Structures are given as structure tokens and as C-alpha cells.
Amino acid sequence: MNYELEELVPIVARLAEGYTSKASTSITYDRAQQLMSAVLYPGGGEFRAVCTDDRD
Amino acid sequence: MDKNWVDLLQNTNQLSKVMETNRYTEEFGLTLTEKDAQLIMENRKSALQEQRRVEFGEGIVPKIIREFCDSAYIDRNNYVETIIRLQDIFYLYKNEMNDEITDDELLHLMKEQFEILCFGDLDYLETNCLADFARAIRAGYEGYKETDGYGEYARFDVQERWSYELYQEALKELCWG
Numbered sequence: 001m002n003y004e005l006e007e008l009v010p011i012v013a014r015l016a017e018g019y020t021s022k023a024s025t026s027i028t029y030d031r032a033q034q035l036m037s038a039v040l041y042p043g044g045g046e047f048r049a050v051c052t053d054d055r056d
Numbered sequence: 057m058d059k060n061w062v063d064l065l066q067n068t069n070q071l072s073k074v075m076e077t078n079r080y081t082e083e084f085g086l087t088l089t090e091k092d093a094q095l096i097m098e099n100r101k102s103a104l105q106e107q108r109r110v111e112f113g114e115g116i117v118p119k120i121i122r123e124f125c126d127s128a129y130i131d132r133n134n135y136v137e138t139i140i141r142l143q144d145i146f147y148l149y150k151n152e153m154n155d156e157i158t159d160d161e162l163l164h165l166m167k168e169q170f171e172i173l174c175f176g177d178l179d180y181l182e183t184n185c186l187a188d189f190a191r192a193i194r195a196g197y198e199g200y201k202e203t204d205g206y207g208e209y210a211r212f213d214v215q216e217r218w219s220y221e222l223y224q225e226a227l228k229e230l231c232w233g
Contacts, residue, residue, distance in 0.1 A: 024155065026147065028108060029108040
């Protein structure tokens with residue numbers, strides 16, 4: 001399944017909130033990249049999501 | 057890093073949240089126009105880029121405003137520029153403290169230092185007081201967690217300061233020989 005970036009960004013935002021236990025409203029670029037990588041599996045120029053459980 | 061998804065992550069409607077702060081700041085004589093709020097948001101974007109941080113959700117500006125609106129050193133003449141500077145200092149020290157400190161802890165610390173040690177001097181807050189505290193956190197200090205950042209403002213203050221008695225003595229000597 002392929003996902004648009006706009007669908008994945010809210011997942012990253014929720015992961016960021018969970019990562020900081022909602023105690024921070026910002027994270028470093030490096031951390032954000034790690035979180036994005038956690039839900040992405042890049043290949044063939046298109047993004048394929050690894051995790052589907054968090055989808056609404 | 058691909059800026060596109062970072063922009064998406066940060067592109068929440070924070071302007072309205074900032075304008076909403078007028079409801080409780082106006083009792084302190086502080087209000088923001090929409091132009092002021094936009095200026096703060098523009099500076100937010102450049103500050104985040106400079107500090108290589110990504111912000112999500114409501115953002116920190118409403119919290120900064122709520123924390124500092126009752127400051128003795130902020131009035132309507134310096135309100136906007138002070139909020140912008142505090143925003144810059146906040147992101148800088150989230151990095152300098154390696155994200156070990158929560159938003160609330162850092163804001164409480166900043167407010168107390170700003171009021172009690174710095175007497176409203178933002179340069180002193182940025183270059184001295186918070187720098188000393190950041191060094192301590194990087195060295196492993198965690199005492200601020202017990203108090204949510206309160207009461208820690210002078211913990212690592214190394215500046216020699218005048219006591220009230222010493223000040224009175226020096227003043228007498230100066231004025232009356």
C-alpha cells in the first residue's frame with residue numbers, strides 16, 4: 001500500500017508526542033527524521049508505510 | 057532533510073492560538089494585533105530553522121505568553137520583541153539542555169531567572185544564567201525535575217552579587233564620604 005506524505009505526517013506528529021510524553025512541543029530534526037523513518041520504507045521513489053496499526 | 061514534510065508537520069493554525077492569548081494578557085495591559093502575531097510566527101519559523109528543530113501541535117508561543125505576561129519587566133512597548141527573544145532563547149536552550157528538560161520546566165526556570173536574577177535583561181538570561189544551568193544539566197543534574205523547574209533559578213548562579221548591607225554601605229560612602 002502506498003501512502004501520501006500528508007497521511008504520514010500526522011502519524012509522525014503523534015509519535016513525537018508519545019516520544020516526548022507530551023512534555024515537549026518540539027523535537028530536533030534528527031529525532032523527527034528517525035520518527036519518519038520508523039513509519040517509512042523507502043523504495044522505488046514511492047513511500048510505503050511499514051506500520052498500519054496507527055492509521056485511523 | 058526534506059523540508060516539505062517538516063513544513064507539513066509544523067503547519068498548524070498557531071496564529072489563532074496566539075491571538076487567543078489576548079483574553080488573559082489584556083488584564084496586564086498586553087495585547088497583540090494580528091500583525092504582531094504574524095511577526096512572532098515568522099520569527100518562530102526562522103528560529104526553528106536556525107536551531108534545527110521541528111515544532112508540532114499548539115507550539116510554544118502561547119505557553120511563553122502565559123508564563124511571562126505578568127512579568128514586572130514586560131510592558132506594551134517591549135511585549136512583542138520580548139516574546140520573540142524568549143522564543144529564540146527557548147529553542148536554543150532546549151538544544152543546549154539536550155532535550156532533557158520539558159517545556160514547562162524550562163519555562164518556569166526562564167521566568168524565575170528573568171525576574172529574580174536578570175531583572176528583565178534578556179542578554180544576561182541568554183548568555184549567563186541559562187548557560188550555567190545548561191552546563192549543569194549536560195553534566196547530569198536532574199534536581200529541577202522534582203520542582204517542575206521552580207525554585208532552581210539560582211542553583212548554579214556563580215556571580216558575585218551585592219548584599220543589601222554592602223550596597224547600603226557603598227552608597228553611604230559614595231554620598232557622604
